[in-house]
Amino acid sequence: MVRCYGDSKTGLGHLIRSLALSRALAAKGAECVFLVEENIARTLIELDAKAEVISRWPEKADFILYDMPWIEGEWLDAARARYPDARMVGLDFFDYARQSMDLVINLYDHGPKEQKKQNARTRFLTGPQYAIIRDEFKPFRKNTIDVRDTIEKALVTFGSADPQRFSLAILDAFDALPQAAISVVCGIRFDHAGMLRDELLKRGNRFRFLQAPVDMPSLMAEADLVVCGGGTTMLEAAFLGAPAVVLGQTERECAFAKDMCQRGTCVFSLQPGNLSKMLEATICNGYRRKMAIAGRETVKDEGIDRIVAEIIRQAPA
Numbered sequence: 001m002v003r004c005y006g007d008s009k010t011g012l013g014h015l016i017r018s019l020a021l022s023r024a025l026a027a028k029g030a031e032c033v034f035l036v037e038e039n040i041a042r043t044l045i046e047l048d049a050k051a052e053v054i055s056r057w058p059e060k061a062d063f064i065l066y067d068m069p070w071i072e073g074e075w076l077d078a079a080r081a082r083y084p085d086a087r088m089v090g091l092d093f094f095d096y097a098r099q100s101m102d103l104v105i106n107l108y109d110h111g112p113k114e115q116k117k118q119n120a121r122t123r124f125l126t127g128p129q130y131a132i133i134r135d136e137f138k139p140f141r142k143n144t145i146d147v148r149d150t151i152e153k154a155l156v157t158f159g160s161a162d163p164q165r166f167s168l169a170i171l172d173a174f175d176a177l178p179q180a181a182i183s184v185v186c187g188i189r190f191d192h193a194g195m196l197r198d199e200l201l202k203r204g205n206r207f208r209f210l211q212a213p214v215d216m217p218s219l220m221a222e223a224d225l226v227v228c229g230g231g232t233t234m235l236e237a238a239f240l241g242a243p244a245v246v247l248g249q250t251e252r253e254c255a256f257a258k259d260m261c262q263r264g265t266c267v268f269s270l271q272p273g274n275l276s277k278m279l280e281a282t283i284c285n286g287y288r289r290k291m292a293i294a295g296r297e298t299v300k301d302e303g304i305d306r307i308v309a310e311i312i313r314q315a316p317a
Contacts, residue, residue, distance in 0.1 A: 001061040002034045003068060003075070006043060008189040010069045011249065012160035013232040015040070017091070017132040018067045019048045024304050028312065033058060046188070057082060063311060067091040076100050087314040103314055105130050105307055108259040125310065128260070131235045131303040138301050140221040145241050145296065147289040148224050151282065154180045155223035157216070157233055160187035164249045166272055167196055170227065171203065173275035183208045183219060225282055227275070230257030238265040238295030243288035245269060245278045264294030
């Protein structure tokens with residue numbers, strides 16, 4: 001059973017990776033159902049028509065996969081009481097003190113190590129080696145790193161929702177890259193799509209408006225620079241070796257982006273107003289090449305297999 005959430009305010013990253021993980025588990029013989037609210041059910045089916053969605057507790061659950069942007073204490077307590085023998089697995093689960101989880105897999109270290117020591121029940125795994133990369137991105141990871149001398153193509157993509165409307169806020173910063181063609185992606189849950197389209201039309205031919213493109217892996221692989229949020233897209237860019245300037249859209253995204261920046265995979269900017277300076281810093285192809293190398297070394301395609309193996313390891317004897 002999978003519990004996840006995503007909307008225009010939080011983005012759809014949790015839904016996208018939960019769907020990818022459910023498909024990987026299904027390939028191992030698991031039957032995966034999503035216990036979510038009606039509005040989330042519609043989005044899941046829109047993302048994957050084969051997703052099996054339920055609205056009531058199932059009769060039985062051997063595993064509970066919890067991938068939420070916040071902690072639902074009452075729901076977790078109810079799930080543990082209803083399925084006392086089930087193995088509970090949390091993705092990017094930041095309540096280290098909670099005793100209900102059997103396994104927690106986080107992309108970065110969320111909180112106090114002291115809470116981990118006090119939690120004898122939970123096994124904690126941490127790091128970008130557990131990044132879930134969707135299958136459609138894997139064919140676009142090149143065998144060699146090819147970084148152009150100049151930035152000819154830039155891709156702006158803030159996921160499916162862009163809750164902070166960064167796509168609009170950062171456009172002036174591209175004056176720092178006057179020769180670049182800028183492709184701006186409008187996701188399926190943008191509530192400012194019309195505003196973004198109109199603004200790009202005013203700016204001339206070098207800006208291109210892309211409405212929910214189906215060829216995102218190709219667009220990202222061809223880009224000399226990606227400007228994105230600090231979640232799933234940042235990981236996908238790193239996997240492809242695409243240099244990135246990252247703006248965190250939430251407090252946790254900012255923390256994760258800082259961690260990835262320290263690993264050398266990207267440049268992190270806390271505020272959209274700083275973006276122009278960040279873009280100027282990436283003009284040097286040597287800098288972008290270092291980011292590309294670090295990204296490919298940090299994020300590979302084994303993350304989902306690692307998670308599946310850890311979940312299977314949790315199965316009762």
